[in-house]
Amino acid sequence: MAEPSKIFLSPPHMSGEEQKYINEAFETNWIAPLGPNVDAFEKELAEYAGVRDAAAVSSGTAAIHLALRLLDVKQGDVVFCSALTFVASANPILYQGAEPVFIDSEPDSWNMSPDALGRAMIRAVNAGKRPKAVIIVNLYGQSAKMNELLAICNQYNVPVIEDAAESLGAEYQGKKSGTLGKFGVFSFNGNKIITTSGGGMLVSNDEEALQKARFLATQARDPAAHYQHSLAGNNYRMSNILAGVGRAQLKVLDERVRARQEVFKRYKEALGNIEGITFMPELPNTMHNRWLTTLTINTKILGLTPIDIINFLADKNIEARPVWKPLHLQPLFKGAEYFPHTSTRSVSGELFHSGICLPSGSNLSEEQQARVIEGVISVSQSQLKFTSRKG
Numbered sequence: 001m002a003e004p005s006k007i008f009l010s011p012p013h014m015s016g017e018e019q020k021y022i023n024e025a026f027e028t029n030w031i032a033p034l035g036p037n038v039d040a041f042e043k044e045l046a047e048y049a050g051v052r053d054a055a056a057v058s059s060g061t062a063a064i065h066l067a068l069r070l071l072d073v074k075q076g077d078v079v080f081c082s083a084l085t086f087v088a089s090a091n092p093i094l095y096q097g098a099e100p101v102f103i104d105s106e107p108d109s110w111n112m113s114p115d116a117l118g119r120a121m122i123r124a125v126n127a128g129k130r131p132k133a134v135i136i137v138n139l140y141g142q143s144a145k146m147n148e149l150l151a152i153c154n155q156y157n158v159p160v161i162e163d164a165a166e167s168l169g170a171e172y173q174g175k176k177s178g179t180l181g182k183f184g185v186f187s188f189n190g191n192k193i194i195t196t197s198g199g200g201m202l203v204s205n206d207e208e209a210l211q212k213a214r215f216l217a218t219q220a221r222d223p224a225a226h227y228q229h230s231l232a233g234n235n236y237r238m239s240n241i242l243a244g245v246g247r248a249q250l251k252v253l254d255e256r257v258r259a260r261q262e263v264f265k266r267y268k269e270a271l272g273n274i275e276g277i278t279f280m281p282e283l284p285n286t287m288h289n290r291w292l293t294t295l296t297i298n299t300k301i302l303g304l305t306p307i308d309i310i311n312f313l314a315d316k317n318i319e320a321r322p323v324w325k326p327l328h329l330q331p332l333f334k335g336a337e338y339f340p341h342t343s344t345r346s347v348s349g350e351l352f353h354s355g356i357c358l359p360s361g362s363n364l365s366e367e368q369q370a371r372v373i374e375g376v377i378s379v380s381q382s383q384l385k386f387t388s389r390k391g
Contacts, residue, residue, distance in 0.1 A: 007318045007372060010191040010292060013363040015252045021244025033218075035240030041247050042201070048250060049176045051184070051203045053210040056238035056246070057217055060165040060187030060200035064135065065092035066213045066236065067161045067183040067202060073098050073132045080120060082112045082137035082144075082163070083326040083338060084348035089137050089163050090327050101131065101337045102328040105347040109283050110294075111144030112136050113341040118152050120339040125156060134160050138167035138177050139324075140280060140357070141193070141260075141291035146172050146180045161185065165200070168193055169257040171287040178203060188242075193256050193291050193362070194249035196242040257289045259362035263369060264290040267358060270373045274380055276301030294323060296354040302380055306356045312379040318372055323355030 021037055030036060038056050046054040057063050073079055075097035081090045083102035093100045103120055106113035117134070124130055134153050136144050146162075153160050164170075164178030165187035171177060178184030184203040188196040204210050215221075220233025238246075264279075271277050276298035282288045297306050310320045326348040328338035340346040359372055 004317050004371065007359045007364070007368050008361065009319045009321055009357060009359050011361050011363065012190050012195045012197075013256060013361060015248050017248035017251065018245045021247050022241055025241045025244050030240040033237040033239045035243070037240045037243035037247060038238055041238075041243040041250070044247060044250055045186070045201055046203060048253070049179050049184070049203055051179050052205045053207045054201050054203045055210045055213045055217065056243055057200050057202060057213075057236045058238060059088075059198060059236075060163070060185050060189065061088040061092060062217070062234065062236040063183075063185040063187075063200040063202035064089065064161060064163060065095055065234070066216055067185065068092050068096050068098070068133060069216055070183070070209050070213060071133050071159055071161075077132040078124060078129050079133050079135065080117065080124075080131045080158075081135040081327070082139070083328050084110065084139060084324055084351060085137040085163070085327065086165075086324055087327065087330065087332065088165070089135055090333070093135075098132070099336075100327070100333060101339070102326070102333070103134075103339050104341040105139075105351065106145070106341050107347055108281060109142055109144055110139050110280055110347075110351060111142065112149055113347065114145055114148035114152060116339040116341050117149060120337075121152055121156055121158070123339075130156060131158050134158055135163055136160055136181065137163040137165075138170065140294050141167045141170050141289035142280065142282065143167060143170055143172035143177050143180075143286050145283065150180065159183075165189075165192070166291045167289055169253050170289040172283075173285050177289075182206070183209075188246055188249070193260065193289060194246070194253050196238070196246040196249065199238050199242050199246060256362040260290040260293075260360055261288075263360050263362075263364055264288075264293045266366070266369055267293050267295075267373065271295070271376055274302075274377070277376075277380075290360065292357045292360045294355055294357050296351065297356060299354070304379065306354060309356055309376060309379055313372065313375045316371065316375050318375055319359060320372075321357040323351050323357065325352055 077098040160181030162181035167177040186201040188199040217236035220231040222228040280294040
C-alpha cells in the first residue's frame with residue numbers, strides 16, 4: 001500500500017498570478033535588485049498595513065538588523081527581546097555587538113509579559129543600562145499586549161521594533177499588526193502566510209528613516225559618480241522578481257488569513273473537548289491570523305508529551321513541530337539575562353515543554369486535516385486506554 005502524501009506544517013500557497021509579474025520583470029529585463037515591482041510592492045504593502053512607508057529587503061532578519069542600525073544600536077548597548085521566538089529575532093542584536101536581555105511571555109497571548117518587561121526596565125534604568133530598543137514578537141500570528149508594553153517603553157523613551165514576521169494580516173484593536181512600534185518587520189519566507197520565497201519588509205511612519213534604510217541596504221553608496229562609501233552598508237534589498245511574487249501574494253493575503261482561521265476552527269471543534277488539550281488563546285479586541293494552530297498538552301492528564309504526538313504524526317507522514325525553544329535556553333545565548341513572568345513562573349519554558357504546532361497551511365484540504373485530527377485523537381485515546389489498564 002502506497003504511503004500517504006506528506007502533510008507539511010505551513011507550505012507555500014501560490015495565487016496563480018505570480019507568473020504575470022515575473023514575466024514582466026523578464027520582459028523588461030528588471031532582473032537585478034530594485035525595479036518597478038519593488039517600488040509597487042512597497043507602496044501596496046504600506047497601504048495595506050496603514051503606514052506611510054515600507055522598504056522591501058531580503059529577509060525579516062535583514063529588516064530587524066536595519067531597524068537596529070537606524071536606532072544606532074552599537075557595541076555594548078542593551079536590547080530587550082521576547083524570549084519565546086525564533087533565533088532570527090535576536091541574531092541582529094549580536095550583529096551589532098549589543099547585549100540581548102530576554103523577556104518572558106505571559107499566558108493570555110504567549111507574547112511578551114508586561115510584568116516582566118516592567119521589572120526589567122526598572123532594573124536596567126537603575127543600573128544605568130537603559131535599553132536602546134525593545135523587540136516585541138507577535139508569536140504564531142497573535143499580537144502581544146501592545147498597549148501595556150508600549151506604555152512601559154514610552155515611559156522610559158525606549159523605541160519598539162515590532163517583529164510581526166508571523167502576524168501579517170492580524171490586527172490589534174483595529175490596527176494592523178506590525179504598525180504600532182517605531183518600526184515593524186514582516187517576513188515572506190517560504191513558510192509564512194504569504195511568501196516571496198525569501199524576503200522581508202521594514203515598515204514605519206518615519207519616511208526619512210526608511211529612506212536611510214534603503215541607503216544602508218544598498219551598500220550605503222554615497223551620491224557620487226564613482227563608488228564612494230562613508231558608512232558600512234548591507235546588501236539587503238529585495239529583487240524585482242521576488243517583489244513581483246510578493247505583489248501577487250499580497251492580493252490574496254486576506255483570503256489566506258481566513259483560510260488559516262478556518263483550519264484553526266476545525267481543529268478546535270474536533271480536539272477542543274479532549275481533556276488535557278488547550279489551544280493558544282486570542283486576546284479580546286484583536287484578530288489572530290492563526291498562521292499556525294498551536295496547542296498545549298497536559299502530560300499528567302494525557303500521559304503524553306508533545307514529542308510523543310509529534311513522533312506519532314511523523315510516522316503517519318505528517319509534519320508537526322514543538323513550540324519555539326526560548327532563546328535564553330539556547331546555547332548561543334548562554335548567560336544572557338532573563339526576566340520571567342513572575343518570580344516563580346517562566347511561561348515561555350512551560351510553553352516549550354507543553355506546546356505543539358499542527359499543520360496549518362491555507363492550502364490544507366479538509367481531507368488532509370482529517371488525517372491530522374485522526375492522528376491526534378488516535379494517539380491520545382490509545383495512551384488513555386494504556387494508562388487506564390495500567391491503573
